Amino acid sequence: MDIVKMEALLRLSSTLLLVLTACLVGFDTQTKVIFLSTVRKATFRDLNALMALVCIDSVAAAYNLLQLLRCFVSCSFKANQMQSYLCLAWVCFLLDQATVYLVVATNSAALAASFLAITGASNLQWMKLCDKYTRFCIQIGGALLCGYAASLSLALISILSGYSLFRLYSPKRFFLLKAR
Template identity: 50%
Template sequence: MDLGMEMARTEISLRISAILVLVLTACVVAFDTQTKAIIFTIEKKASYRDLYALKILVYVTSAAAGYNLLQLCKYPALAYFGGIFKGSYMIVAWISLLLDQIMVYVTFAANSATFEAAMLGVTGAEALQWMKVCNKFTRFCIQIGGALLCCFAASILMAIMASVSAYKLFRMYSPNWFLRLKTK
């Protein structure tokens, strides 16, 4: 089996794994709610809509999962159009590398910002008179914490994918000259 086929299989398995973890993250955050009775008939419901960072995390993880699903479609498209457009492999490799990098950074940034906002829910901030929310909504906070761990795992998977994309792109260039295409 040649190296190109092995790299393609690795990338496909990484993308499918990342899609599953990203969808899991989006679903856990979006469907996580908990209701508590504050005073006799007054109830407070905690959901992802209460914290703007959680909304952004749902949107970003959904977009990242959709992007990885679209990236899985490039293999049949390259097989079909590869003979028609010479050099299309090079263009697709550059675009894939750049978009993979963007998705890794955006997903990691959104998850880190959500983690920071969630820590305020855990610890509170006496100087700002913000109380600890996780004392009252324990199950909600534990599930959000699990979703954040899943999103960090997805970020790691996507960073590995970006490394694979970089390797696939730069192996097309000659080692003797910087960014000079290999001759056949």
């Protein structure tokens, strides 16, 4: 399989996983009656880490859609014409690296905040939220699983992006050696 086609397939899968993660977290709500007339609704806005997860995953999905369009355009060019796009390859590589790190960091922050919602913190007098909002917590757990699958897919994309960048450099050109 061609590298560009493999990259397009990985970008499509990571985009779908990122959108699924953002939708699962963003649309997840559960309402409980606490006292006779007091109603409490759990949403992703209750934890700042979940809000950041929705925002970062949405931006990362949009970025991957733009890169997917670039993959479709670059399929029409021949490999020897891509030598002139060295600057574009560097930009794509650096943006892919930043995307991976941001998505992994926000997923890890959301996992830490969710773990605190599961276990509580008796020293800080924080109660366990997942005892009351079980469906909400299960759906967040599924979303985090999708988020880490998207992170793995983005890491593979980053590896392919690095390979596509560094294959443009030849050892003779890099070390300024001339053929004898």
